[in-house]
Structure formats: structure tokens, C-alpha cells
Amino acid sequence: MNGARALIQTLVDAGVNVCFANPGTSEMHFVAALDDCPEMRGVLALFEGVATGAADGYARMAGRPAAVLLHLGPGLGNGLANLHNARRAGTPIVTIVGDHATYHKRFDAPLESDIESIARGVSSWFRASRTSRDVAGDAADAVAAALGPPGRIATLVLPADVSWSEGAALAAPRPPPAALAVPDAVIADIAAVLRSGEPAVLFLGGRALREPGLVAAARITAATGAAMIAQTFPARLERGAGLPAIDRLPYFAEHAAARLAPYRHVILVDAAEPVSFFAYPGKPSQLVAAGSTVHRLAGGPEDVTAALAALADRLDATRSPPLAPARRPQLPTGALTVEAVAHAVGALLPERAIVTDEANTSGQGMPSATAGAPRHDWLTVPGGSIGDGVPLALGAAIACPDRKVVCLEADGSAMYTPQALWTIAREQLDVTTIVFHNAAYAILRIELSRTGAGAGGPRAREMFSLSRPSLDFVALSRSMGMSAGRATTADELVAELRRAFAEPGPHLIEAVVPPPA
């Protein structure tokens, strides 16, 4: 058996049976081996950032990693931004970077580059396979490393001769590192804080935003009077009617600081201490008030959900917490504003939908408009690098073929990885993409003055304008084989959404909205 075949079968045996791929010549034996291992589903992407973002979306929903197949250092570079997002999301991914044959590297052929230095920043685990005899073991180690809590990126370099050489054998799956228990003393200390009567807030991120964690946290708040707030950009937030309701921390630093100001204690649960996304002249980076104390319940390699449950038990927090009531906004009519889009989505969101949210400024009304919709998952971009929204939707749809995926996408962000539409069309995935077309990098218009750079002259403002020439997302979508429609009124949007939600399969809606004032 050659290395490629052993690698793929070992991945499958370890539960990795989807590979988002953008292969090149050095990956030909890997590609050929797909026909020998029918359990591995190869999904072709036309750009590497689509593949890595899709792997992120897949694993957030499937709970197990996908593989990504990339072509040498430059291919890894193209995929790096969405690996950055996946790292921040705590997503497990097995990244396989095809490389020149081991003996070919010293000749410095055109595509030779330092893969490790590119990979290092996003990878918790990195290894270059040396021989076909090693590669299956390396793959098993990579999967286990990726599954180490909370979820990590494992990068395996696959030289072409390791792929094509015989002498490989399968490797059995390795047990991933188990989550660590949070010490009793930590739980006791935080229970004491919560019993003190001083104002406290649970700041929840990562795994704490899944139903078990949320329910435990909500029990704690019901028992103690503490508040709970979610990270601004969660990897996966389970929400909607019948689940505990939670607000996300606002994006803008002064709003976030104001939201946290009442609390004497901020208790971190699978979240780093909240800091401003960017620095602004004369404003503090830290969002927690100066006199407040930050505590850490759990995170990183620890069992976050168990820690929340143990804390709830310690507090005798047995009372059922309040849950979000079923409640939908009225269907909008008239002019198409971002609020109207939010109301339409809130009114029509299908049961068990998966929402991927890269709507940026256009998405501000979404959380409240959808708070009482049927339960759903909300995926955002924790690393802040745009171009992840449509790829996330692609991956989530592969992971959950029985669920409707709704992608909320800003026009500027959509243009980073438009090729994702092609793969969604190719795989006939059940994804409805709404592109908010306000013809601007609207966030930058806002940030220009917020950073103290003034109102901007005409040449600066040109750097934020997407109106010259105008983008046509309907034509863009159709150019890649995906049906699409345009909405310029709320009524048109409702009609488009009804159609898209009634029928499975890919569809894109260009929502023409005004830019923020």
C-alpha cells in the first residue's frame, strides 16, 4: 500500500471522512487514492481559503475534524486566514500540505518554500512525514492532536514521495487527550464570589455556548442573580426558543465597556478576558472596569461543560432557568433596510437552521430579531478575518445535510472567497446566502472617525467604496452555477426567502440595502 492510501484510510478509521481539497501536482497520489477509499468524501474548492473555511464550518457542526488538502506553502498561504479564524474558534482541523518529494526539496524548485514558518502561527501540532512507513502513524497522531480540547489545528506535511512510495500500513486511531477536570478549589472560589452578593457576570465563550453549558450557566444566574454575557464572536452559539437567552458583548469598545461596567466580578468561562477588537487612540484596550476582578472558571484543555455543571451543583442551582419564549417579528414590508432583513429572517428562519454570520455592520439587528425563532445554531468569525462566512456555510451544510444553512454575508466580505458559491452549487447544498449589498466597506467608514483619523477626504473615502463599479451578486452567483435573485424591497426579500426556505438546495439573495448613516 502506498503512503497516500494508508494516510486516507487511517484518517477515515479515525473518523475523518471529508476532505476539502485544492490539489496540485504534488498531491496526485492522494487524489488517486480517493478511488481506493470510498469512505473519504473529497470536496473540491477552487481556492484554498474556501477549503479551510469549509473545514472550520464542518467541524464546528460535526464535532469532528475534516481534512484539508493544500498545495505546498503558497496553497497554505491562501488558506491561512481561515485557519486563523479556525484557531480562534477552537476548531479541530487536520491540514495536509502536499510538498515536493523529500529528495527534490534541496533543488529549490519554483514552488519550494518554508511551509513550517507559514504554518506555525495557526498550528498547535506540526509534523512533516518522512517516509511512507511513518505517514499513517503521523495521520493518527494528527487527528488525536486536532481533537485535543478545545479543538486544534494539526498540520501534516505530505511529501510527494511519501505519498507514492509503497511500504505503508494503516495505523489505529489514537485516543485524543482527555479534557482536564477543573480543580474543586477553583469551583469553590468562584462559588464564593457568586454567593458574595457582589455584582457578577459569567462571560461565556467556546464550548460554554452550547446547550449544556448554557443551561448550567443559566441555572447559576437564576440562583445567584449573576448575569451572563456571551463573547462578541462565538464559534457556535445554540440559541432560539426554548434555550437560555444570552446577549453577546457589543463590538465597539465603549459599548462593551459600558455593558461590563456594572459588574464587580467577571468570570471567564472558555473565554479570554474581553479586550477591544482594535486599539483606538486614548481608549483602553481592556474592557473590564479598572476596579473589577477577573476570575477564570475553565477553558483551554479543561472540561468546560463539566465545570459549569459542578459550579451549578455547588451553588444548589437546581431551579430551571428562564428560557427564550417562541416569538417572531412581524414580516416586514416597504423599504428594504437592514432592520427589515433582520425581521424577515427572524420571521421565517426554519427550525434547526444553522446561521453563519459575516454580515458585519448589516447584521446588527439580527440577534434580537431571531432570539425567539425556533432553535438554531449561530456561527460567527472569531478570528475577525473576513472571507469566512460563505465557506463556513459550505462546511456546515456538508456536516448537517438535513438542516437548512442560512449565510448572512456582507458584500465586501463576500468578495474575499466568492469561489465558495461554486462548491455549494456543485455539491447542491441546502444553503441560502443573503448578501447585504450596501456597496461599501461600511465598517471602515465608521472606524475611520472612531480611530481619530477624521472624516476622510475623497481619496480615503474611495478606499471604502464598492460602488464604482457596482457589484452584481446575482450575476456573480449565476456565473458559478447558483440560482440567485435580487431584493430591493422588503416584500421582494420575503418572497425570495420564502422560496429559498421552502425548497432545499443552494440559492443566493442579493439584498440591496442602504449603507449605515
Added chain:
Amino acid sequence: MNGARALIQTLVDAGVNVCFANPGTSEMHFVAALDDCPEMRGVLALFEGVATGAADGYARMAGRPAAVLLHLGPGLGNGLANLHNARRAGTPIVTIVGDHATYHKRFDAPLESDIESIARGVSSWFRASRTSRDVAGDAADAVAAALGPPGRIATLVLPADVSWSEGAALAAPRPPPAALAVPDAVIADIAAVLRSGEPAVLFLGGRALREPGLVAAARITAATGAAMIAQTFPARLERGAGLPAIDRLPYFAEHAAARLAPYRHVILVDAAEPVSFFAYPGKPSQLVAAGSTVHRLAGGPEDVTAALAALADRLDATRSPPLAPARRPQLPTGALTVEAVAHAVGALLPERAIVTDEANTSGQGMPSATAGAPRHDWLTVPGGSIGDGVPLALGAAIACPDRKVVCLEADGSAMYTPQALWTIAREQLDVTTIVFHNAAYAILRIELSRTGAGAGGPRAREMFSLSRPSLDFVALSRSMGMSAGRATTADELVAELRRAFAEPGPHLIEAVVPPPA
């Protein structure tokens, strides 16, 4: 004066007056300062790979660097593949990576990443500015470093607070490192080889492929009977009627080895020893025959053109060399094949055109069909990372607004950086893009069997097929504001090309061609 303004004015004073930009919040003061420095032209790209590829194309034609403005580590990642190509091309680029404020970095905000580790592989020079007082000097150093022969990538990290803080002052341009003279002894040794009567070939790359180098090399070959061959993927080859004709080394290793086999001596002139692009099982990586000797005339930091001239003088090579005669193919008619496209381009290529060539398998007939066309420049992708062709055309058109740019682009490659079309339309650049639509990663179909991976089963073949769904490059182009037409016959292509070449401005032609057999 704040750091941003000092930085931009210093770049301008050093001759860098174009900035291809994809900015974010941390770059807002840089963007605002564009209105204070009208000599700096900001060109907006919707994706960072467009910006870096455009900077590559710009500098190859302008002979001086452009700046690129990128947003933190992920933005650099998105631009990395085309920086890799630029590095291999020996292109000077000043890459400015906006970063968090210096004091904000320790908070590990979502977009925090290790910029240096991402940049290291492509950058000959790297520095992070520490204060607004340093930044202008850093910029002057960066330009000088970029201009060090043959041309290098200088990466300057620009923290937001360095940008916005006052206290900056301009810095005068620094002299770049001068090209080194090749020692007389080297020239004498190589002259002796060429006088020996043993079969020899000059293997020319980089700067040797510009007119002065080519003319000197052609004089040498005329005087000595030596041959000359160009690199497979030159950064910029000056060619056409009235210039010395030169063939490029074939891409496939066995063809390349056969082409070099007759020569007892291979003399490298601004080129590395030729090696196969990829490794293939059982085939050697080195293309020079085992018994042959490789000599090195000049390259890297040396004055390549002067070395060729000195060698020609040493050989008393005063005879005018043969030059390519003016000769165009007949206009094709009938079925649209890749040969027909080549003939149409050869028949109609405008005087002083700039051709950017990422046509891959579809471009094989182009060199001979255009050998006698009016003189023109031919730009390829020396680093082998696809997604560079349209960005190169964009940059070349900014550099040379009085020349027609013709972009020969494969369908698969076009889909890596399709956003380049938008900037070409926005800037109303005189670029005619021909997309060869054969609905396949045709090179991979060929490489699958060449690497010994067999014919490929149905699942492997799906990884090379771009036909499901079909891409529509006319719709794609129009979605980004660029006029476009489709040619399915040679006659339609000729009509489209005549129109595009007659009128200045952007136009795309989708040439529907059969895939290679």
C-alpha cells in the same frame, strides 16, 4: 506630522507612488493620509492576493516598487502566494502590514498573529516600526532594500499607534545597494569555455531576458556557436520582431532534459540550475545531463547585463546577431482550438503589448505564434503559484497606461483571484483578458499519469473537473463591472479581439476551447 503621513511622503520621495491596498481598521490613518499626499495613488483591491500580484506586475514593468497595504497577519496570508511569485521573479515590493497598536498586542485580540513568521519566507528584509519617529527612516530603508538587485520584497510592519502618533518627520531616500561587478576571472573562464568548441548553451533568466542582455547574449551565440535558452517561466521577456529570438525551456522534465542534452556546458545567467518543476517517481530532478558542466556567469546581487556585455566584448562578439523577423500567423477560422487562439493573438497582438501569461496548458502554442509579432513583453509566473495572471495584468497596466495589456488566463487559475477584474474595471485599465475555458484543471489530468498515479478513477477525475457546474466567465466579468464576450469559434474570437484591441479599456473574452486530449 503623524507616522502615516511621514511614511507615505517618504515612500513618494523615494519613487514609490502607487499603493495597492486592502485596508482594515488598523490602517485607517494610512488611508486618511492619502488625502494629504496626492502624489501617492491608492488602488483598492477586494482581496489581498490581487494587491500583491498587482504590485508584482507593476514593478516588473515600472522598474521600481509599488507599495502594498495589507491588514495584519491574515491579510498578509491572503497575499502570500503572489508574494511568493514576486520573490521568485526578483520583483521589488514594499509590503506594509498594518498591525495592532504596539501596546495592544499583548492582549492577544482576535486578529493578533505572528506576522514575522508568515512574512519571513518571502521577505529579504523585515522590520516592525517601533515609533512614529522611526517610521519614515524605516520606509526609506525598506525602499532601498527592495531595490537591492535583483529586486526584493521588503516587509514593514506598521503598528496603528505608529501610524497615528505625531512626532514623525520625513526621511530622505537611501541609495539602494549597487549591483556588484562580476570578477574578470569569471568572465575569462566562461569565455574560455565558449571558445573551447565544445557544445555550450547560455541559460538565461531574470534581467538577462531584457533587450540589452538578450542582444549581448545573441552576439555571444553568433560569435561562438553557443545556443541560448530562456528560463521556463521568466519574469519579463522582451521579444518579438526586431529582438533576438529565444526559446524557453520546456515545462515537462523529459522535454527539458532532451533540450539540454546536446550541451557539454550550461552557463547560468541570472538563473538557477534548471531542475524539474515537480519530482516524478524514478525520474531525476536535475535537468542538466550527468556529464555536463554547469557554470555561473552572473546573478543575484551582480550586474547581469554588464557581465553579458563584458563577456561579449571578451569574445570579440561584435557581429550583429540575427533578430526575429516580422511575421504573423494567418487569422484562424473555423473551430476554436488553443492553436486557433494562439494564431489569433499572434496575428493581432498590438505594438508594444504587455502579455501576462497564466494560460498553462492552453498557452502552449503562444510562443511560436507570437515570435514575430511586433515587439512586446511577456510576463509569466516564476513561482508557479496560480492566481497571478490577472493581478499581474492589473499592475502592468497601472505601470504602463499607454500600452495594451493582454492577459492569457486559464479558467482554473482565473478563479483564484477573480476580484482582480473589479479593480481593472474600476481603474478603467487597458487590459484584454482572454480566459481559456476548457472546464478542467487540465494540467492535473496530465500530471496524474505523469506522476505514476495512473489514469485516475471517477472520484479522482472529479477533482480536476470544473464542468459541474459550468463556470460562466462572461457573467462573472459583468458581475464586476467589466464588459465581456464569449467566443466559441475562431471567427468569433477574432471579432472579439479586434474590438478589444481597437478600443482602450477593460474587456474579457471567454474562449471556449476543448481540453487537451
